[in-house]
Amino acid sequence: MSNPNERLVTARDVWKTYDHGRIAVLQGVSLDVERGEVVALWGASGSGKSTLLHLLGGLDVPDRGDLNVCGLDPSREQDRLALRREHLGFVFQLHNLIPDLTVTENLRVPGLAAGKSAAEIEARLRELAAIVGISHRLDHRIQDLSGGERQRTAICRALMNRPRLLLADEPTGSLDEKTGDTVFQLLKQLAERDRIAVVLATHERRFAEACHRILRVREGRLAEV
Numbered sequence: 001m002s003n004p005n006e007r008l009v010t011a012r013d014v015w016k017t018y019d020h021g022r023i024a025v026l027q028g029v030s031l032d033v034e035r036g037e038v039v040a041l042w043g044a045s046g047s048g049k050s051t052l053l054h055l056l057g058g059l060d061v062p063d064r065g066d067l068n069v070c071g072l073d074p075s076r077e078q079d080r081l082a083l084r085r086e087h088l089g090f091v092f093q094l095h096n097l098i099p100d101l102t103v104t105e106n107l108r109v110p111g112l113a114a115g116k117s118a119a120e121i122e123a124r125l126r127e128l129a130a131i132v133g134i135s136h137r138l139d140h141r142i143q144d145l146s147g148g149e150r151q152r153t154a155i156c157r158a159l160m161n162r163p164r165l166l167l168a169d170e171p172t173g174s175l176d177e178k179t180g181d182t183v184f185q186l187l188k189q190l191a192e193r194d195r196i197a198v199v200l201a202t203h204e205r206r207f208a209e210a211c212h213r214i215l216r217v218r219e220g221r222l223a224e225v
């Protein structure tokens with residue numbers, strides 16, 4: 001049994017600047033996220049939401065401060081690979097799927113990278129595709145899918161290796177209102193079903209309010225709303 005209050009993210013006094021310190025984006029950010037929580041990072045464009053998600057996901061490194069994500073340190077090269085393969089899934093704003101591969105081929109990538117068997121990969125991708133409603137599109141290329149179908153595929157890809165933590169960067173940002181609502185609800189249901197922690201960046205208040213907790217990103221800091 002997993003610990004019900006398992007802490008998946010700890011950030012302490014994290015700073016991040018760009019352009020040789022001229023652009024100060026995060027100025028002493030601290031954050032805790034426990035298993036099963038769906039947390040919104042809510043803030044204006046340019047406030048630093050993507051920057052923070054990138055630091056948590058090991059896609060960029062902080063100038064200073066301590067990070068612990070699923071027991072690993074995403075700023076350490078030697079921890080990063082295991083973190084991304086086994087413990088966390090990342091949903092990008094613009095999905096970042098490989099456009100001329102099919103849905104199935106895209107979904108196989110994380111499983112293959114983690115050394116899973118072909119049978120296990122096929123079973124998992126069919127299970128997830130059924131949940132998000134893209135089973136009938138598995139053999140279609142990404143470039144031939146609608147925006148909502150692409151985003152649902154991206155969610156499946158992020159969940160292929162059964163992560164405990166999902167980082168989602170405006171996962172509904174490129175979608176129309178109705179499709180965005182559908183994709184958001186799906187993400188939340190999936191997270192609640194498997195008690196995955198989700199940290200989701202959004203500038204839309206209605207999505208933030210539907211999360212368990214809202215952290216406002218402003219002037220380089222986080223504040224509980």
Ligand SMILES: Nc1ncnc2c1ncn2[C@@H]1O[C@H](COP(=O)(O)OP(=O)(O)OP(=O)(O)O)[C@@H](O)[C@H]1O
Pocket residue numbers: 018019023025043044045046047048049050051052203
């Ligand atoms: N690689 C970079 N080099 C220089 N500046 C950067 C870099 N990445 C981000 N920035 C700057 O850092 C600030 C925060 O960017 P970030 O992408 O984290 O914002 P955001 O909250 O995700 O915004 P949005 O809602 O528009 O996605 C912005 O002013 C941005 O221009």
Ligand SMILES: [Mg+2]
Pocket residue numbers: 049050051169201
């Ligand atoms: Mg962003």
